[in-house]
Amino acid sequence: MNRFSPKIMKLHESVSQQTQLGQMCGSKELFRDRYEVIRILGRGGFGITFLARNALLPGKPLCVIKQLCPKASSAKSLKKASERFEKEAKTLGQLGSHSQIPMLLDYFEGNGEFYLVQEYIRGSTLAREVRRTGRKNEAAVKQFLQELLPVLKYLHKHHVIHRDIKPQNLLRCEDDQRFVLIDFGAVKEKLAEVCENSNYKNMSTNFIGTMGFAPPEQFSLCPVYASDIYALGVTALYLLTGKGPLEFEHDRNTGEICWQKEVNVSDGFAQILSKMVKISLDERFKTADEVIRALGLESYVPTLTNCLTTQPLKNINNTQEEALPIYLPPVQRTAIAIRDWQAKLRAAKPHDKLNRYIHQVSN
Structure with a gap:
């Protein structure tokens, strides 16, 4: 029985007819004398992604080949596209040292097309996981955010905005269950800026991202670090509800997602999610650090609440013993305690030998 859906089979057939790598799928012919395309x-x-093996390495490890296809129509634009591609590929190479970002193994170009070869992460996307096992509870989504926010912090520290965070671009690794962020939009955007092909020229005037997960400023081609925070917040809502952003109702006046009635979470966590998906940049979290701090504080709220006193304050006009306590340094408190102890010893009955001895010593 064929394990691929009719849709995938149709895609495979179409790509096989249009691309060199597609025609090499399943054959013994090696791409660039190295890669066996599976x-x-x-x-x-912007392109097609293939699963392949590096036939020259021991064990023939799996890898992913991404073929980016924004062909330029002139030598000048091709040169510019090539320069942009090399620059962005080097950036991806630097980012790949992080355990939650696929390692870049190689990059090259040929016939006006650009190729990235990346580490293959064995696992399934969050979208597939939610379809298979159902939506997540508050604790699981908090854990997800605590694992992904440091990745955003790492990206933004390197001046990279992902631009396309969504459940389909987040993998849970089979081996150790870590989350891995894939399919960066930065390379696509840079190539789109120099593309002269009519099909891609239209794309260069549109945003790079996914409808519903991308915030308004991204549609205006002005993404900021907070744009990734918005997309991560919408992804968290998807995990809680199983609904994509376009399935929610939206406030007609503000454009905000009306999600609160769809979930059952604590008030503190609801406030954090609301701030992550604010339409206004002024009201949204600006950095990943801000969200991390908010989550950390929210986790301590129940403990702090239990520590708060519920006893009424004593009347200041009462006797000195009942007056409100004032702060005393530790040394002063110790001295007072010693004097009180000595006073009690002096008042002890003299027939108590031990008390009499201590009484003599203290005097």
């Missing part, structure tokens, strides 16, 4: 993993507006 099958198509997916196709997007």
